[in-house]
Amino acid sequence: xxxxxxxxxPFNVPEGATVAFNCTYSNSxxxxxxxxxxxxxxxxxxxxxxxxxxxxxxRFTAQLNRASQYISLLIRDSKLSDSATYLCSFSGxxxxxIFGAGTRLAVHP
Amino acid sequence: EPEVTQTPSHQVxxxxxxxxxxxxxxxxxxxxxxxxxxxxQKVEFLVSFYNxxxxxxxxxxxxxxxxxxxxxxxxxxxxxxxxxxxSAMYFCAxxxxxxxxxxxxYFGPGTRLTVL
Numbered sequence: 756x757x758x759x760x761x762x763x764x765p766f767n768v769p770e771g772a773t774v775a776f777n778c779t780y781s782n783s784x785x786x787x788x789x790x791x792x793x794x795x796x797x798x799x800x801x802x803x804x805x806x807x808x809x810x811x812x813x814r815f816t817a818q819l820n821r822a823s824q825y826i827s828l829l830i831r832d833s834k835l836s837d838s839a840t841y842l843c844s845f846s847g848x849x850x851x852x853i854f855g856a857g858t859r860l861a862v863h864p
Numbered sequence: 865e866p867e868v869t870q871t872p873s874h875q876v877x878x879x880x881x882x883x884x885x886x887x888x889x890x891x892x893x894x895x896x897x898x899x900x901x902x903x904x905q906k907v908e909f910l911v912s913f914y915n916x917x918x919x920x921x922x923x924x925x926x927x928x929x930x931x932x933x934x935x936x937x938x939x940x941x942x943x944x945x946x947x948x949x950x951s952a953m954y955f956c957a958x959x960x961x962x963x964x965x966x967x968x969x970y971f972g973p974g975t976r977l978t979v980l
Contacts, residue, residue, distance in 0.1 A: 787967075789968070793907075796953070796976075797973065797974070798955055798971040798972060798973050798974050799907060799955070799971050800971070801968055801969075801970065804968060842906075842907065844907075847909070850895055850897075850912045850914070850919060850920060850959070850967075851897070851909040851912055851920055851922075852897075852899075852907075852909060852969060853909065854906050854907040854908070855906065856905070856906040857906065
């Protein structure tokens with residue numbers, strides 16, 4: 756099983772749509788989980804950390820399911836500016852991040 | 865808002881040459897990292913650095929690579945003899961601390977390395 760798997764997409768959605776991404780991980784010892792956003796040829800930018808109880812930041816909701824070893828990201832009311840690649844990541848050791856290959860989102864008018 | 869900075873933004877070099885990529889982490893951060901991303905591929909961990917020594921490194925980080933914190937602000941990645949396959953975007957990151965898990969890491973804008 757790969758360390759982390761993401762659906763590469765692209766997800767093509769209209770403005771205002773709700774879209775959800777999942778990411779599975781293989782290391783059951785991982786303690787920290789994150790969603791990063793990456794625009795073309797730019798650095799990953801932290802979108803949100805993912806907590807066991809689930810957490811929300813405006814239009815974004817992140818969930819963690821330890822039993823099934825996946826995290827999810829829900830984006831409500833999609834904006835054109837949400838178009839990017841969304842990277843899931845988790846702690847792969849004491850202080851390194853393992854990244855997924857990313858899910859591409861394209862929001863169209 | 866404090867941010868990680870990197871120089872140069874783009875480095876072109878000939879195969880076999882040495883390159884040094886520079887990073888200035890966020891000032892109160894204690895952990896520093898290098899990652900790389902080959903075009904079209906995922907971000908890969910190279911090395912983490914704390915208290916003036918390497919705390920973890922990946923299989924990619926072989927003897928051709930080294931890191932250094934030459935002064936109180938810079939953090940450098942040196943590639944001794946570049947290969948074509950070293951062409952990638954190199955990201956520096958820093959975090960305030962790690963407390964058993966992994967603290968949030970903030971990434972610099974990257975240096976695009978092109979080896980000819």
